[in-house]
Amino acid sequence: MQQFHFFPSRTMALYVGRMFFIRTFAILFALVLILQTLDLLGESGKILAVAGNSDSDVWRYVGLRLPQIIETFLPFSVLLGTILTLITLNQNSEVIAMKASGMSAHQVLAPLFLAALLVAGVSFAFNERIVTRATASLSAWQKVDYAQVPTDNGIRSNIWVRAGQDLIHAGRVETGGPELRLADVKIYERTGGVLSGILSADTARPVAGGWEMTDAKRFIRRSGTVEELGTIIAAKGVRPDQFTLAQVKGDELPFPQLKSAIADLEAAGRPVDSLKGVLWHKISGPLSAILMPLLGAVAAFGLARSGKLFVRAILGMGLGFAYFVADNFALAMGDLGAYSPFLAAWGPFILFALIGEMILIRTEE
Template sequence: MSTFSRYILRVFFLQMALLLISFTALLQVFDLLSNSIEVLNRGGGHFSALALYAVLRLPEIVSFLTPFAVLLATLMTLGRLERDNEILAYKAAGAPYNAVLLSFLPAVILVGLAHFALADQIVPRAINAMVQRDIYVDRSSKDDDEAVFIQDGRSVIEVTSVGKYGATLKQTRIYERGDNGILNRVRQAAEAHYDTKQRQWTLRDVWITSIIPDQPSQAEHRAEMTWETTLTPAEFSNLIELPQAMTLAKIWSFATSADVGVRPTYFYEAWLQKRFSLPMSSILMILLAAPVAHSLYRRDRGLAAGMAIGFGLGFLYFISDGLVMSLGETGAVPPVVAAWMPILVFASVGGAWLIRLEGY
């Protein structure tokens, strides 16, 4: 690695570290101001619950901000090199401008790999830890009143609410069918609880309705009864689990129908492609930042204008990415298009802008 490359990497990582720490702290404060009351209510009013939430929420915030930090750090690094005429001196020695951009490649690859590991391993563990303690707040998750269904042999189970990481089910209905596939009994329980020591389910406040052909239905009430099933809390937890709380292996199992999910297969396929495309977003940020810094300092507009345009481009990219990803989740566009189209479009725009400036 050349001296110039090492110099760029040192400046880039310093800028990125400062930006990431600053933005993470700011977003953490806003998140706590927005969700602190709900977290305290769920945690029984203990401050320790809020402190634990802040710590466990940190990986998700860092993962969200990493592409932004890469964009602005690249913009600030290139802006500094342009301002001090270091790029001009480098080009005067016979090196093209794209050689300067290639000097960022090792750093961006390291950031991309670290970002992938953070999003695929650390963030799911942190979210699942919050879900276990019932302190996770996510405004975009499924409504608690929306029922989920799962099949167990000939029986179909309907659950209105899943709590305590799948160990507690509220308003559970068990539709049991005979050998001929016709419904013959319905059990409706106010609550189902899983005993981890005995490894069995217990239904509470149960109404049992037996459906007998050519006879009136018979209803029976029991305060408590055992539910014999092969289902465990993990199956119910998977039904409501958010895609960002899943590892790549789990998303792959849902996308290939190895496991049963509550959402269509194309939903998990879109998130599978999104997880693969995640490291590429860091490389995209270089293609967005390079022409911005190059063109602005040619016109002496300075760092403030470059930061403003960088913010605008990053914001536009994330809005487009979220919109197309939503279309992919609903099946309106293919999963590959949902995950890769924003990256390819913005990379083409940045590359074309850079070619126009350099006249390749």
């Protein structure tokens, strides 16, 4: 009957889970301490070189950079913590004792799966509540080379909007006045995906039924002529808020806000596939912690005295690092549009889950 219980022993589950937590967060603490120190050595000079900055600005940088380092290296810490836990259990013949009592390989790993799931939940909440805000603040600060971040003047530049087949480009969007105004406006009119003309105007403002364009001109591609139109109403059905959508960075927004921003951008006719990949990776990224016990399981089984324990540990680390490489590669392909958003976010997770399960079944089950 023990084979049908996911946790045959509550005591054993608590023992293994505690070992995993201690080792994982000890490794994370060491990695974060070393990497934050090295990062600070390179950035502190730039921060203090700005007139008016002091030691408090250095500590401000630490407070903003630290969450990013934790987010990046928590999965690595889970991998190393898993392998170290399994090596310890194997060296002490505890894995042999568990299997001799009738436990399967999956039951031996079950406490690690549960502990990794808890880590994944903490990681997701930490990323949503802290990392996104810190990333947005640090990005804005670094854009001005650690000087004082200026207030928003309400001006956007180089904005593109899709309206059916037509493409609208606004050289400048002014949002600070009583009404939104566009400057240096061009509407690329297309028929069947082919450019038929370019409607341009110095300025445009929203009115009932569309946009009032002043000093408008239309270039007709087929004849190569320019037609003077004066003040006209064009771009019907285009909302003003489609021009005020700022550039969205997925790592600076929590999941609900990013999902809403994607919907707005999609309605405005802007490409959103790369952002959809980032959106779903906000879930698949933290869940990668659950893969680590499966990929590191090769270090748990086999006789420690056979002299191959170190080789199995290296193999487990190799599988784990291969997953991280594949994950980053898939996200890059998603940004380029070569992978679909689902494949970019979930492809490596599913692939390495199958690889880990296959290795575990063929060797131990």
